[in-house]
Amino acid sequence: MKRRTFIKKAGLAAAGIIGVPYILPSGRLFAASGTRLANHVVLVVFGGGIRNQESVQQRYLLSQGAGPGGNVMNNMLTGAPPASSLVYSPWDPVLPTPLSTKGTLYKHMRYAEGPTGHFNGHSVVLTGQYTETSLNLNINPEFPTVFEYYRKHSEPARNAMNAWWLSLDLGPYPALNYSRHPDYGAMYGANFMSPLTTFGAVGYDYFSTINTLHPEELTRLQTLRTFLDQHFDRSVTDIPGVVNTASDNAAIQEFIINILNGSIPVEYPLPPGVGFEQLTGDLINVAAAWKVLDHFTPELTVINTTNLDICHSDFSSYMGLLHKADYGIGWLWDKIQSHPELANDTIMICVPEHGRNAEPNSILDANGLFAYDHTSDENSRDIFCLIAGPAGVVNQGITIGDDDDPVGESIDVVPTIAHILGFKDSIPPFLLPGNVLEGAFT
Numbered sequence: 001m002k003r004r005t006f007i008k009k010a011g012l013a014a015a016g017i018i019g020v021p022y023i024l025p026s027g028r029l030f031a032a033s034g035t036r037l038a039n040h041v042v043l044v045v046f047g048g049g050i051r052n053q054e055s056v057q058q059r060y061l062l063s064q065g066a067g068p069g070g071n072v073m074n075n076m077l078t079g080a081p082p083a084s085s086l087v088y089s090p091w092d093p094v095l096p097t098p099l100s101t102k103g104t105l106y107k108h109m110r111y112a113e114g115p116t117g118h119f120n121g122h123s124v125v126l127t128g129q130y131t132e133t134s135l136n137l138n139i140n141p142e143f144p145t146v147f148e149y150y151r152k153h154s155e156p157a158r159n160a161m162n163a164w165w166l167s168l169d170l171g172p173y174p175a176l177n178y179s180r181h182p183d184y185g186a187m188y189g190a191n192f193m194s195p196l197t198t199f200g201a202v203g204y205d206y207f208s209t210i211n212t213l214h215p216e217e218l219t220r221l222q223t224l225r226t227f228l229d230q231h232f233d234r235s236v237t238d239i240p241g242v243v244n245t246a247s248d249n250a251a252i253q254e255f256i257i258n259i260l261n262g263s264i265p266v267e268y269p270l271p272p273g274v275g276f277e278q279l280t281g282d283l284i285n286v287a288a289a290w291k292v293l294d295h296f297t298p299e300l301t302v303i304n305t306t307n308l309d310i311c312h313s314d315f316s317s318y319m320g321l322l323h324k325a326d327y328g329i330g331w332l333w334d335k336i337q338s339h340p341e342l343a344n345d346t347i348m349i350c351v352p353e354h355g356r357n358a359e360p361n362s363i364l365d366a367n368g369l370f371a372y373d374h375t376s377d378e379n380s381r382d383i384f385c386l387i388a389g390p391a392g393v394v395n396q397g398i399t400i401g402d403d404d405d406p407v408g409e410s411i412d413v414v415p416t417i418a419h420i421l422g423f424k425d426s427i428p429p430f431l432l433p434g435n436v437l438e439g440a441f442t
Helices: 003-017 118-127 146-153 173-177 195-199 204-208 215-232 246-260 281-296 307-312 315-337 410-420
Strands: 040-046 103-110 163-166 191-193 300-305 346-352 382-388 398-400
Touching: 040 118, 040 315, 040 410, 103 410, 118 146, 118 173, 118 410, 146 163, 146 300, 146 410, 163 173, 163 281, 173 191, 195 246, 195 281, 246 281, 281 300, 281 307, 281 315, 307 315, 315 346, 346 410, 382 410
Parallel strands: 040 300, 040 346, 103 398, 163 191, 163 300
Antiparallel strands: 103 382, 346 382
16 A cells, blocks of 8 residues: 555544544444444354355255255245255254345355365455465464454454354364464464364263262363363463453453353253254254353354265255254344343354355265265355344345346455454554455445
């Protein structure tokens, strides 16, 4: 940017900061420039890869030539359910009206460049930069993440308690809470939690019902304590590691211990009468996200699902898990609307990391249905994005983009979040090649 242009823009921005404030429909007071649209953003990254055919196009089994079409995501999308439930047991929706009626659906967006791999896809969504080659899974990304942008460029600066990254899996995903960029890094990272790792593969219920600690249980709790000490108790010079204040560190440890001992009750995204055996890892991650949101009310929360990766080998299970993931998102939105601080002040963004191939592989499941991989064909670059939020801030019930004219890209998610939380203009423009998804907002 030329010096004169920069000075002019800086002057206009400064003038806007001291301009006359106004009140948004939510009742919040904001300055007239650098305005926030809402104080809370929840980003849901559907990991594992979702085909648009079975999600927003509602083709159900039509692509297999094995049955009818229909909407399996009835909490997020409008549309009639399949006439036949051949491959999954349908759950009644938790929301009275689908989430798409509360926002804008970008029905066809593009994952335009780079490999359609899981870590690549997550990296693109969280950094706003495409990755041209397979990533080194053992190191943090090259470009800053949305957490770093948020924490460094918000005014006033936010601490790590306001930014949370909850991933179903460990593997490389903790690396996405901050980058190795020299101007950002761990000092601006988010708090990371993997609920299945922290609380055990059987979920919270195991710990919340402990009465007498047996030796193996004591060992497990000691392992948890070591994890907490190593992850949350960091100093500025103790790199790598997210920096929390001493009081925030104590609050996080108390929060997790109170979940373990049952002092903080855990709710699960399950319909009435459905047993815990129906829980998935994705739903446990959603339950953990709600506990974090309810307890800490962070301004930026990112969660993912990864169970859908089973589509490589079992299409029937993929359909059932897609239906359950949709239920979890509806359940989470319903909880948010019941919270006195989060209700009417939260924008939720739901986007797959990438799509899946147009043509199946050779693997048949128990129902004789073919599975699908994601090998960077054009169909695996076809994704959707749903942005829901308060009326008067987010356009309600709007659909943008179609097969012939996709609108938006994966790299647009980070600038859109920066726009919502009011810090986009503070980010050096060369770091974010994407655009704000302006069509979603009034």
